[in-house]
Amino acid sequence: MTPTPTNATEMANETVDSLAVLESRGSVAETYGIPLAVLAELTHRCPLQCPYCSNPLELDRANTELTTDEWKKVLSELAEIGVLQIHFSGGEPTARKDLAELVQHATDVGLYSNLITSAVLLTKDKLRALADAGLCHIQISFQGNEPMVADRVAGMKDAHAKKIEVAHWARELDLPLTVNAVMHRQNLHQLADIIQMAVDLDADRLEVANVQYYGWALKNRAALMPTLQQIEETSRIVEDAEVRLKGILAIDYVVPDYYALRPKKCMGGWGRQFFNISPTGKILPCHAAETITGLDFESVRGNHSIAWIWQNSDAFNRYRGTGWMPEPCQSCDFKEIDFGGCRCQAFALTGDAGNTDPACTLSPLHERIFKLAETEAAGDVNRFIYRNFKGGTPEDQADRSA
């Protein structure tokens, strides 16, 4: 094509098509083989104690984490095999003293870097060092729109105020900001205010993510499960905000599984377009995959390359495609659309990761799960079990001054 367009209308249409989305949520990236973006969980250490943490119940200890040199080697290898973006996550990635060095290395090997952080350990100097090292984007988690709710959920005094401060620094440094808000029964009433907070913080994006129930969240499900009425109200608020804030704030909305009719296309399908790397170097199909027992995950510390693990390891191939599916998935018209939903959820709720995700109305367990959600949402369990290395601490025994 030459840039000698015939008329403006045609060109305007073409321009829209000139930016095909290679990867967002639910994309065509699987046709390209190696994922475009990889999540690096640098550590499980975190000063927050959120009861819905996506990390496994058995957290990796600091002395088992990959070293700086090991992570650098991993980053080089990822760039070499065609990964384009790296998300530095955790735990709390800024708990690693070598974070700026790792961001610099990602920049040096041509990776686009994103920091997924609670922000509470950052100082202005540390954030500037990360920006100077080439950090491209920052995502900060918020537990509410004000300290009363937010600090209680985080299990940390003054966490909320600190996050607000860091978000302002990020924009001063011209870092694009995503606000991540994990939503549940005890903070959903703040959603409209959280959306306004994201606008006031000059964020580009807001993730409104309903809790997904594996690991710590499963342990705390009774205290977190929203009511159906709350979810209906949430959808209304999000839809209204999407229209009202078009061009100002992009909103990604993750609906809660238990009240869904169809399961989510989890991770875009197992082993299709995503993997993450655990603090000890295990290559995982999703960040919750270690909750599934009976799968053997290969590590970057082993004898295989990352590309080999992605293409050939048993853990990745076990639930790839549609061949593994039982009924009702196998004969279902949606099997190439949702790939049977979430393996971790199937395991958590049925004991077998190879079953249909009970979030699907076609699962024989769906009705029971829906009823369970309604019962728990209406119940009076509101106390959290905080996430920590001790296997969890009930809220009434917790020290929140950390």
Place this chain on the structure above:
Amino acid sequence: MSASRSRKLSVTEASRPVLPRHAQLKFDKTRERWVILAPERVLAPDEIAVEVLQLCDGRSVAQMLDQLAAKYAAPRDDIGADVVTMLQDLADKGFLVEAKEPTP
């Protein structure tokens, strides 16, 4: 507010559009195509978009049009409106902002 400026670039011939730090134009050797890397997204610009984006280095839109008209031996006015439309579209999507200082 500081970022509204970057989100509301109105493209004219005097504009000097550049890619913001969070949008990177890069040739992806593995997939053998140009890509724009952005927060949570990877986009595939077509040939025309790539050519125009490569000119977004701090020069003015007027200079871009001169160069494109010469290269393709096409009337400048024919190209002008369409290139501005494309640049505006890229700016509206957050992939172009006004350069902080004009380059010499």
